[in-house]
Structure formats: structure tokens, C-alpha cells
Amino acid sequence: MDVLGLLGQGFAVALLPTNLLACVIGVFLGTIVGILPGLGPPATMAMLLPLTYGMDPRATLIMFAGIYYGSKYGGAVTSILVNVPGESSSVMTTIDGYQMAKKGRAGPALGIAAIASFVAGTIGVVGLMLLAPPLAQFALSFGPPENFALVVVGLTLITFLAGESMVKALLMGCLGLAISLPGTDMMTGSLRFTFARPELLGGVDFVVVAIGLFAIGEILANLEEAGAGQVFPVPRKLSELLPSRQDLRDSAATILGSTGLGFLVGVVPGGNPAIATFLAYGATKALAKDPEVFGTGTIRGVAAPESADNAASCGAMVPLMTLGIPGNASTAMMLAALVMAGLQPGPLLMKQQPEFFWAVIASMYVGNVLLLVLNLPLVPLFASALRIPYAYLYPFILVICAIGTYGVNNNISDVWLAGVFGIVGYFLKKLEFPLAPVVLAAVLGPLMEKSLRQSLVLLDGNVLGFFRRPISALLLCAALLLLLVPILRSLRRWRSEGRQTRTALR
Amino acid sequence: MKHDRVASCLLLLLGIGIAAEALRLPYSSIAGPGPGFFPLWIGVLMILLSALLFFTTRRPLHPFIEPGSRVDRVALVGASFLGFILVLNHLGLLLAAGLYAAFLVGVVERRDWQYWLLAGLLIGGGCFLLFGYWLGVPLPKGPLGI
Numbered sequence: 144m145d146v147l148g149l150l151g152q153g154f155a156v157a158l159l160p161t162n163l164l165a166c167v168i169g170v171f172l173g174t175i176v177g178i179l180p181g182l183g184p185p186a187t188m189a190m191l192l193p194l195t196y197g198m199d200p201r202a203t204l205i206m207f208a209g210i211y212y213g214s215k216y217g218g219a220v221t222s223i224l225v226n227v228p229g230e231s232s233s234v235m236t237t238i239d240g241y242q243m244a245k246k247g248r249a250g251p252a253l254g255i256a257a258i259a260s261f262v263a264g265t266i267g268v269v270g271l272m273l274l275a276p277p278l279a280q281f282a283l284s285f286g287p288p289e290n291f292a293l294v295v296v297g298l299t300l301i302t303f304l305a306g307e308s309m310v311k312a313l314l315m316g317c318l319g320l321a322i323s324l325p326g327t328d329m330m331t332g333s334l335r336f337t338f339a340r341p342e343l344l345g346g347v348d349f350v351v352v353a354i355g356l357f358a359i360g361e362i363l364a365n366l367e368e369a370g371a372g373q374v375f376p377v378p379r380k381l382s383e384l385l386p387s388r389q390d391l392r393d394s395a396a397t398i399l400g401s402t403g404l405g406f407l408v409g410v411v412p413g414g415n416p417a418i419a420t421f422l423a424y425g426a427t428k429a430l431a432k433d434p435e436v437f438g439t440g441t442i443r444g445v446a447a448p449e450s451a452d453n454a455a456s457c458g459a460m461v462p463l464m465t466l467g468i469p470g471n472a473s474t475a476m477m478l479a480a481l482v483m484a485g486l487q488p489g490p491l492l493m494k495q496q497p498e499f500f501w502a503v504i505a506s507m508y509v510g511n512v513l514l515l516v517l518n519l520p521l522v523p524l525f526a527s528a529l530r531i532p533y534a535y536l537y538p539f540i541l542v543i544c545a546i547g548t549y550g551v552n553n554n555i556s557d558v559w560l561a562g563v564f565g566i567v568g569y570f571l572k573k574l575e576f577p578l579a580p581v582v583l584a585a586v587l588g589p590l591m592e593k594s595l596r597q598s599l600v601l602l603d604g605n606v607l608g609f610f611r612r613p614i615s616a617l618l619l620c621a622a623l624l625l626l627l628v629p630i631l632r633s634l635r636r637w638r639s640e641g642r643q644t645r646t647a648l649r
Numbered sequence: 650m651k652h653d654r655v656a657s658c659l660l661l662l663l664g665i666g667i668a669a670e671a672l673r674l675p676y677s678s679i680a681g682p683g684p685g686f687f688p689l690w691i692g693v694l695m696i697l698l699s700a701l702l703f704f705t706t707r708r709p710l711h712p713f714i715e716p717g718s719r720v721d722r723v724a725l726v727g728a729s730f731l732g733f734i735l736v737l738n739h740l741g742l743l744l745a746a747g748l749y750a751a752f753l754v755g756v757v758e759r760r761d762w763q764y765w766l767l768a769g770l771l772i773g774g775g776c777f778l779l780f781g782y783w784l785g786v787p788l789p790k791g792p793l794g795i
Contacts, residue, residue, distance in 0.1 A: 310702045314660055317695040321667055324691070328684035335674055335684045359730070366726055367718045534758040538750040539772050541730060546742065546776060550786050558734050566727055573713060574656050592687045600681035 150272065153501030156201060157509050165202040166506055169209020170513045176210065177217020177229050200486055201499060205506040207477045208460075212264065212510050215452050216518055219256040220525055223249055223445070225540050227358040227547075231349055231417035231586045232452040235424040237357060238579055239437065239444025246440050250384030250526040255394055255442055256449045257518045258386065263402040263450035264511040267457025270406050271464075272504050278410050278461045285411045287597035288609050292618035293411065294591040297418045299625040300425035301580040311576045319584025320591070322347050329593050342556035349585045350551050354544045355561040356578045360568020362537045384523040386442070394446035397427050405451030409458020416455040417586050423451030429628050457507065464500060652713055653706035661699035668692025725757055741791025743781060747773020 218233035223240035326346030602608030674685030751769030
């Protein structure tokens, strides 16, 4: 039977009332989970896993996929409205999304997040459907050197988040890497940087860092302004609460490019989907004619990470469905659900139970449509939440931050850490240090260290070995180019300013 | 002294601390790079970058405290947030949250009693319903069992 025929069968299964209901529940739950910081999709799936025993495995997987997708959009809502990235993959959305909200454009930002997610998810599902087997082989060619090179590319984006001072951005990157150090060494099992504190045995969760620096720090900075009554202007007209045609035109190329990039990065097993968002944002800024607007509230700065994130979610399903290798914690929970139901994802699943595989593909289409249908009408409602006077809004946000950080590990120490990071974040903002590199490096630090150490073992300590492997060589050269772009731009600007000065003096 | 120089000194001290702690860990082993490998290089990089910042620092564009800014409000909210965390385990998160919200609205923002009472009830009660009841997130409980 050809692909379309199989897909049609898949839709017939996905649109069964029970499966459709599972999808709606999953998308709804996922959106709520994404909005609430500290409660991620893996934790939600883990809580629901025992309840799914006895359920149709297709319905279970469909619901979990809905939670996974829904949480992506939910993370964007808090990133844009209150500068709190609920997931690591929402960090980049805060940079321009929150600035758009401050300018009274929260509605268009939320709208473009939903639309970009829908388009990217749809294209990503097509990619999954058509390219899964060859992409699975591509995924297998990624070893520790390639993973390390990919992370290096991600970290070079720090230079694009630098603002005025590259040194300050690199210092913040180092701070983020340092934050990822405490805990149990992943290769030897020994404790380091725990200072005999049991709370540090598990390390510092990035959510704690992000909530502290971004949310609490931002609130403190806002409160310093004398007239912080209504921090954000909120338009009254419905048309201003949704993206305009110009916004859609401006974002179209960004969405398509970021989708492709995000999907490919998502295919790599063991990686972090956040890398896709970092790369997409950096690439969009690097290729833009007006890179200086990024960070000030440009719609492309929201479209890029949101589409990359959703596309990476689809990409992460490739190693799961074709090889039985989960790409991240969320797909690991999906794998657990499948194994509990007596199924084994892998190359044989597509051959022996094609109706299952295609039902999941079809439900991902349905999930995407449901995300747009459920969330787009809610955009004006979400944006209107900013009409609440700031005097009542920030106490609510602070309490939610405390509960969210407590919920990460059910540990009061995380709340203390978030408080301390909040105060540190406030001072860093005052001193004009960029905060995004801290969180970016804190997210990527563990993966960077693990892949670097594994690579050095694999290559017998020969660093040149990275350049003898084609994929890692290509990625490291790309990282070098990315590092050079801002330097070359500054040189060009300096030369043209010098020329103008000399012309004026003549 | 310029702000960046103070910041660079603090970060330099942090870098030295990280490197010193890393030197107490094995740098390498027969299995490959040890647990001290990565932190040592981070510490060294931090030291170099801090020194670079110290010597290249420029005059800041804005004063550290702008005239007319409400630094008092920042200090009060920051300190009270730490105080809120301190009483969490004793009062229970939800009661502490309600009282904290009421404090912020009533004392910091100086709203009338109806508003701080409503804020405390809505925020504390809302969080209880959402997290404690609906989502079943285990939260610290106080003497009232909530």
C-alpha cells in the first residue's frame, strides 16, 4: 500500500472518538503544563503513566504526543507574558517575545508562536512521514564528537546575544557553565562542587536558574521604576491583539528556514531540543539585514525559536519510532508507555504494525490543528491578562515562581536558589550583563562536558580527531564562522565610520 | 569605582574559586578526563575574561541608581521574598503565599484593606486549588494542613 493509503488508514484511527478525545486532553494538559513553570511534560507523563495501563496504546501515545506539543506552546505563553521560560526550549522566545509584550504586542507574539508552531509541526510531520528511515541512519552517525561540535555551535550563539559587550556575554556563558557543575560527576560518579550540601547532589536545575534570573530578577528591575503601575501597554482593538498580515509576511521565510533546521537537530538522539531553538535564533539573526533589531522585540525573534522547537519535537520522534531510541526525556516516557503496552518501537514496528505507526503520524497532524484551534482564540485572553494592574500581577507571579521552583524537586532549597538568582539577576541587569547566555550555557553545559570527555576518550586525547570526522569538522567550521560574523561586522562598521569621519574632516 | 570593575573583580574571585576547587579533583584518570578537567578550564577562562573586562571597562552610560528610582521597593520585595521562603515550611506554602501576597499589596503597594485581603485570598486560594488539589503537586503543609 502506498504512503497516502497508509496515512488515510492512520487518519481513520486517529479520528476515532476515543483517540480524538485523548488528543484534546493531551493538548489541553500540555498547554497548562507548559504555562506552569517547574512542571514539565516528562513529569506530567510520568504521573499519568500508571493510569494509562489498560488503555489502548495508540490512545496513550496520542495523548502523550499532545502533552508534548501542548507544552511547547504553553512555554511560549509564559516566556512572552512574564519572561519566564517554562521549558529550556522556550528560553530564546523570551528574548524578543517579552520585549514585544512590553511594547504592547503580546497578542501578535502569542499569535505568531501558535502559527509558527502549527506550520512547523505540519511540515515536521511530513518530514517524519517521508524521511524517517534515511534520517534514522543520519541520526546513528552522530557520536560524541558530533554532539560536542553541535553544542559548540549552540554556544557560539552567545556572541549573537552579546549586545554591546562580547566579553560580558562570554563571562555570562562561563557563569552558566559553572552553574551546571555541581552534583554527581556523570562519568566517575564522584561528587563535586556540592560543599557537603545534599541539595546539590542532583545539581542545579535550569528551571530554577531561569525563574530566578528571568522572572524574579525582571520583577525587581521593573519595581525600581517609580511609576511601575501598568508595566505593559495593552491595546484595546482585537485586530492589534493578533498578528497582522505584515507580521505574517515578515515571519514566513524565518518559519520555513527554522523548521528545516529544527527538524534536523531534533533527529539527533540524546541532544537537547533547546539547541534547535538556539541555532534557529542565531541563524535568523546572522542572516538578517537588520540584526540590531533582534532583542528589542522583533516578530522574527519569536517565530524562529517557536518553529524550530516544534519541528525538533517532530524530529525527536524519528529515532523513537524507527530505532526505539528516545531523543529526550519526553520521548523516553513515550517509549515507556509503548513498552508497557507490549510494543517495541524500532525498525520492525513500521513493518509489523504499520497501522500503529501511521495512526501516530496522523494524530500528530490532528494535534497540530487542535493546538491552533484551541490556542489562537485564547490569544486575546492571554494578552489581556497583562491588563491586570502590576501591583496585583507581580505578587501572583512571585508566588507561582516559588511554587514552580518547589515543584521541580519538591525541595525548598530550589526556592532559596531561585530567590538568590533573582537578586543576582537584578544586579546583573543593572550592570548591563546579558542573562540569556547564562541559561543557554547552563542548559548545554552538561551535554558539552559529557560529549567532550567521551570524545577525548574515543579519540585518545587527539583533539585533531574532531576535524577528521566530516560532520564534526563541518559543525566546528560553522561555529568558527559564527564567531567571526560579529567580529567582521564590527570591523566593517568601524571602517565605514572611520571613512565617514575622514570624509567629514576634508 | 566603575561598576564593571567591581563586577569583574567579583567574577575574577568566582573564577579563582572554581579553579581552586577544580584542582582538588582529579584532572585525568585512566578512563579519560577526570571530574576536575572541565571545571578547571571554566575557571581559567573566567579569570582571563574577568581580567579583560577589568582593563577594557568603559564609563557606564547610566548611573547605577537613577534619580527618583524606587530602590526601597526593590529591597523590600527582595528581602520579603527571602522571608517568605523562610516561613514556607512552618506555615505551609499556601498559607504563606496568601500572607505574602497580602503583604505585598498592602504594605509595599499601599492598597486599601479590601484589595490586600482579596489578593491574599485569591492568590493563596487559587494556588491551593490549582496546584494542591487539581494537579496534586505535593506542597509543604503547615499547622492548618494546607
